[in-house]
Amino acid sequence: MSSTLVNLISECFIKPLDELSPEAKQPIHFTPFELAWLNFKYSQRGLLFRKPPSPDCFSITTFLNHLQHSLSATLTHFYPLASRFATRKQENPPSYVIYLDPENSPGAKFIYAKAGATVSDVLDPPDVPLLVHSFFDLNNAICYDGHTLPLLSIQVTELVDGIFIGCSFNHMVTDGTSLWHFMAAWSEIFRSGGQSVSRPPVFKRWVLDGYDPIINLPYNHQDQFIERFENQTFKERFFSFSTTAISKLKATANSECNTQKISSLQAVIALLWRCITRARCLPYDCEITCSLMFSTRARLNPPLSDDYFGNPVHIVGGKATVGDLLAHGLGWAAFRLHEAVINHDDKAIKEEVESWIKSPVIYKRIHLFGANLVRAASSPRFDMYGCEFGLGKALAVRSGCTNKCDGKITMHPGREGGGSMDVEVCLMPEYMKNIQSDQELMSYLMIY
Known part of the structure; x- marks a missing residue:
């Protein structure tokens, strides 16, 4: 690798282009979906692009100015990302309310950095290089820190022959659906040069019937619920499943269960659940869980719009013993996930x-990263590669160092489209070594 050093060149804060309306300045109260994640670290996603080879057709200064101006216009629509949290406390009667305050709007952070690395340095190693982690900001921030830290930080890292746009975002404010909605809107404004978006976000909060939208937490100081933990380093590797391999996986899982209900996503996650479990060499009587983080938007009645801006995420899981999971086939595992x-x-x-x-309950590490767990996050349905910033289609999607654990699998669409998937698998080094020789996994990775 030519260089692993990333130099920060400049940083600034980008505010919404237009003044907020009186309605937009009203507090936005968090839902139970969101408040549970106060200890969760900022999530990090980024896109790697090829830099145009000729300096005659690309100026980094012009590119950064265009990114900043279009980001400002986009924040006019997604104005919560430019604001900060606030806490209202009182003693009589006792009250502790955390909310988002659009009137306190210092802006989203924008960083320009340079690295002597190349696109090949990022993409060619079999494991994701640690260099990628330095393409993101706010590596140690937790969601509660949104009181003082930006809710969104964009780091643009210029490589020798590439550009990486990394987003660190407060997971209480946005889930994956809302993040890629924002990214699509930013890309749309960047390319059009205008100020309007085709899909405005919806900020009206979902509230459970019969309950107050303002939730009073049973605390009087943040020390009663805040937990901080260090990021751990694991082996991270991408496994790419072709459209044909996905089709075969789905057909096999459904055939084994005599059904047509198992989705492609459930089949892929079930395969990795089995393969990771084998790689861990656990006792057959050990109970294991495969959990999925998913949006509740479509499952609520009435359903929420895909444009609903927030983090309406729940976690569900399938359980089994090691013996049962490995003695039965792919379909058995996939159907456990389907039922969940x-x-x-x-x-x-x-x-x-x-x-x-x-x-x-405010989630702590033990709730999020249990032993012998496989946890699936993100979705291949997100239009990640549709986000272009005048550099053509991204070469790859990558994530940062936060919220990683042994057994974390992050789902992405394959760059070639057509239902293909790229899955980032995060494992302890010895487990990563074992999974690379897993015959079931390799049989599907070899299908083109």
């Missing part, structure tokens, strides 16, 4: 929300 998702319907979601309101 299907059973988490409108009634189940609202019951879980109601239970949380009555007894709030």
Whole structure:
């Protein structure tokens, strides 16, 4: 690798282009979906682009100015990303309310950095190089820090022959659906040179019937619920599944269960659940879980729009013993995941929300990263490669160092489209070594 050093050149804060309306200045109150994630670290996603080879057709100064101006115009529509959190406390009666305050709007952070590395330095190593982690800001921030830190930080890193646009975002404010909605809008404004977006975000908060939209937490100081933890380093590797391989996986899983209900995503996650479990060499009587983070938008009744801006995410999971998971086929594992998702319907979601309101729980590390866990996040349905900034289609999607654990799998669409998938797998070094010789996994990776 030519150089692993990333030099920060400049930074500034970008505010919405237009003044907020009186309505937009009103507090935005977090839902139970969001408040539970106060200890979660900022999420990080980024796009790698090839830099135009000729300096005659590309100026980094012009490019950065255009990015900043279009970001400002985009923040006019996605103005919560430019603001900060606030906490309102009182003693009599006791009250502790955390909310988003659009009137306190210092802006989103914008960083320009340079690295002596090349595109090949990022893409060619079999494991994701640690260099990629330095393409993102706010590596140690947790969501609670949104009181003082930016809710969105964009780091543009210029490589020798590439550009990496890395986004660090507060996961209480946006989930993957909302992040890629924002990125698509930013790309749209960048390319059009205008100020309007085709899909304006929806900020009206979802509220459970019969309950106050303002949620009072049972605390009087943040020390009662805040937990900070260090980022750990794992081996990270991408596994690419072709359209043909995905089709075969889905067909196999459904055939084994005599059904047509198992999705492509469930089949791929089930395969990795089995392969990671084998790589860990666990006792056959050990209970294991495969959990999925998913948006509740479409499962609520009435459903929320895909344009709903927030983090309405729940976690569901399938459980099994090691012996049962490995003795049965792919379809058996996939159907466990299918049942977990299907059973988490409108009634189940609202019951879980109601239970949380009555007894709030702020997730801590033990809730998020348990032992012998496989956790799936993100979605191949997000239009990541549709986000272009005058540099053509991105070469790859990458994530930062935050919220990683042994067994974390992050789903992305394949660059070639057509239903293909790229999956980032995060494992302890010895498990990563084992999974590379897993015959079931390799049989599908070899299908083109």
